[in-house]
Amino acid sequence: MAHTLEDNSLHAFSALVNHARPVKRKQALFRAGDRFDRLYFVRAGLFKSYRLHEDGALHVTGFHLPGEMMGLDNMNNGVHSEYLEALDTGSVCELPLAAIEKLARVDGALVMQLMRTVSAEVSREKDMMYLLGKMGAKQKLANFLIDLSDRSYTSGLHRNKIHFGMTRADIANHLGMAVETISRILQGLRDQGILTINHRDIELTHRDLLESIAKHGSIMPIPHRDRASA
Amino acid sequence: MAHTLEDNSLHAFSALVNHARPVKRKQALFRAGDRFDRLYFVRAGLFKSYRLHEDGALHVTGFHLPGEMMGLDNMNNGVHSEYLEALDTGSVCELPLAAIEKLARVDGALVMQLMRTVSAEVSREKDMMYLLGKMGAKQKLANFLIDLSDRSYTSGLHRNKIHFGMTRADIANHLGMAVETISRILQGLRDQGILTINHRDIELTHRDLLESIAKHGSIMPIPHRDRASA
DNA sequence: CGGGCATTTGAATAGACTCAAATCCGGTGG
DNA sequence: CCACCGGATTTGAGTCTATTCAAATGCCCG
Numbered sequence: 001m002a003h004t005l006e007d008n009s010l011h012a013f014s015a016l017v018n019h020a021r022p023v024k025r026k027q028a029l030f031r032a033g034d035r036f037d038r039l040y041f042v043r044a045g046l047f048k049s050y051r052l053h054e055d056g057a058l059h060v061t062g063f064h065l066p067g068e069m070m071g072l073d074n075m076n077n078g079v080h081s082e083y084l085e086a087l088d089t090g091s092v093c094e095l096p097l098a099a100i101e102k103l104a105r106v107d108g109a110l111v112m113q114l115m116r117t118v119s120a121e122v123s124r125e126k127d128m129m130y131l132l133g134k135m136g137a138k139q140k141l142a143n144f145l146i147d148l149s150d151r152s153y154t155s156g157l158h159r160n161k162i163h164f165g166m167t168r169a170d171i172a173n174h175l176g177m178a179v180e181t182i183s184r185i186l187q188g189l190r191d192q193g194i195l196t197i198n199h200r201d202i203e204l205t206h207r208d209l210l211e212s213i214a215k216h217g218s219i220m221p222i223p224h225r226d227r228a229s230a
Numbered sequence: 231m232a233h234t235l236e237d238n239s240l241h242a243f244s245a246l247v248n249h250a251r252p253v254k255r256k257q258a259l260f261r262a263g264d265r266f267d268r269l270y271f272v273r274a275g276l277f278k279s280y281r282l283h284e285d286g287a288l289h290v291t292g293f294h295l296p297g298e299m300m301g302l303d304n305m306n307n308g309v310h311s312e313y314l315e316a317l318d319t320g321s322v323c324e325l326p327l328a329a330i331e332k333l334a335r336v337d338g339a340l341v342m343q344l345m346r347t348v349s350a351e352v353s354r355e356k357d358m359m360y361l362l363g364k365m366g367a368k369q370k371l372a373n374f375l376i377d378l379s380d381r382s383y384t385s386g387l388h389r390n391k392i393h394f395g396m397t398r399a400d401i402a403n404h405l406g407m408a409v410e411t412i413s414r415i416l417q418g419l420r421d422q423g424i425l426t427i428n429h430r431d432i433e434l435t436h437r438d439l440l441e442s443i444a445k446h447g448s449i450m451p452i453p454h455r456d457r458a459s460a
Numbered sequence: 461c462g463g464g465c466a467t468t469t470g471a472a473t474a475g476a477c478t479c480a481a482a483t484c485c486g487g488t489g490g
Numbered sequence: 491c492c493a494c495c496g497g498a499t500t501t502g503a504g505t506c507t508a509t510t511c512a513a514a515t516g517c518c519c520g
Contacts, residue, residue, distance in 0.1 A: 059360045075349035104334040104341045111334045118348050119305035125355040130289045132362035133406025176363025183500055
C-alpha cells in the first residue's frame with residue numbers, strides 16, 4: 001500500500017531535487033489556491049493534507065510519512081486544491097515541475113518512474129474508496145492501523161510500534177467516522193489484547209488477529225495456511 | 231469533475247495513438263493480473279472498472295464515458311489490479327507505454343499534459359473519498375447523478391438526460407450502498423418532482439434542487455444569488 | 461409465453477452517530 | 491513546584507439512517 005520512490009530512482013531524483021527544507025510543527029507547505037509548481041517528498045516528520053469543501057466541511061485526505069510523495073492533488077489547473085501541513089517538525093525535498101519537464105528529454109525512464117509513483121497513489125486511493133464505502137467501523141480502523149504500521153516500517157521505523165502525531169479527531173475525519181467510535185473500537189481492541197495503547201503510541205501485539213479483522217471485519221476461526229477456496 | 235484530455239493535446243495524442251478498436255458489450259479490455267503496457271481512452275460507449283478483493287468482494291471503481299482515460303490503476307508493478315469491461319458496445323484508443331517514453335524525449339510538454347490528466351484523476355478520487363466517507367445516501371446519489379450528467383455533457387450528450395447502461399446494483403456498489411436504498415431514493419426524488427425515471431433513462435428537471443441536495447444533503451431554503459458568507 | 465434478472469416495496473434490525481458529561485493530559489503562570 | 495486551563499480522549503444513553511431479509515412486480519430475451 002505504500003507509495004514511496006524505489007531505490008535507484010530515488011538516487012536519480014535526489015540529484016535534481018532541492019536540498020532538504022525544514023518545516024516546523026503546524027506550518028503549512030502550501031494552501032488550497034497556491035500555485036502548483038513542484039512536488040514534495042517527505043524527508044522527515046509527519047504531514048497531513050486536507051481539503052475545505054464548499055459547505056465548509058474539512059476533510060483530512062491523507063497522512064504522509066518519510067519517503068512518500070506529497071502534493072499531487074491538482075496539477076490539473078496549476079493550483080492546489082489541498083492544504084498540506086506538518087503535524088511534527090520535519091523536513092521535505094522539493095521537485096520543481098520545470099525540472100521534470102527538462103528531465104523528460106534526457107531520461108524517459110525517469111519520467112516513467114514518476115508515473116509509476118503517481119499510479120501507485122491512484123491505486124492506494126482506490127483501496128481507500130473501498131475502505132470508506134464498504135467496510136464497517138472496526139474494519140476501517142484495523143486497516144488504517146495496519147497500513148500505518150506497514151508504512152512506518154517502510155520508513156525505517158519499528159513495525160509494530162506506531163507513534164502518531166495526529167489526533168483521534170484527525171483519524172476519525174480521515175476514515176469517515178466519529179471520534180467516539182474510534183475511541184470505543186480502540187478500547188475494544190485493547191480489551192481483546194490485540195494491542196496496547198499509551199496516549200498516541202500503539203503497539204500491535206497479535207498483528208495476525210488485527211489483520212484478520214482488517215480483512216474480514218471480525219476475527220476469523222483458525223486461519224489455514226492457504227488463502228484459497230471461496 | 232471530468233478528467234478528459236484537453237483540446238490541443240488530444241490532437242497531439244491522436245497522432246501516436248492506435249486507431250480505434252471496437253469493443254463488444256460485456257467484453258473485457260483487460261483483467262486483474264494482465265500486463266500493464268498501455269493506457270486506454272474511451273472513444274465511444276460506456277465502460278466500468280472493478281476490483282476483486284481478497285475476501286471475494288467485488289467493488290465497482292468507476293464508470294467511463296467517451297473522451298476519458300482508463301486503465302491507470304496500477305502501472306506501479308506492471309500488472310493491472312482492476313478489471314475493465316464494456317457495458318455497451320463501443321470503441322477505445324490505445325496508448326502504449328513505450329510510446330509515452332519515446333515521446334517524452336521529443337516533447338516534454340506532452341508528458342506534462344499526461345501528468346495533468348493523471349493528477350485530475352487523483353483529484354477526482356479525493357472527491358470520491360469525501361463522498362463515500364462523509365455523505366449520507368441521498369447526497370451520495372445526488373452527486374453521482376450530477377457528475378454523470380456533467381460528464382455526459384462533456385462527452386457531447388444532452389446535459390439533463392442521462393442514459394445509463396449500468397444496473398442499479400452497479401451504482402449501489404460503486405457508491406457503497408444497498409440497491410434498495412438507491413431505488414428508494416430515486417423514487418423519492420421522482421415524487422418530489424426533481425427528476426423523471428424511465429427504466430435506465432433519467433431526466434433532470436430541477437437541476438438546481440438536485441444540486442442543493444448534492445451540496446447540503448437536503449434542499450436548502452431560498453438560495454441567494456451569492457454563495458458567500460458562512 | 462416462460463425464465464431469470466432487475467427493480468421496487470415493506471418491515472424489522474443494527475451499527476454508528478449525536479448529545480452530554482466525566483476524565484485525562486500537557487502546558488502555563490504564579 | 492503546584493494549581494489551573496483548554497484541548498483531547500473516554501464513557502454512557504438514546505436515536506436514526508441505511509441495511510438486511512423477504513417478497514412482489516416488471517421487463518428483456520430467447
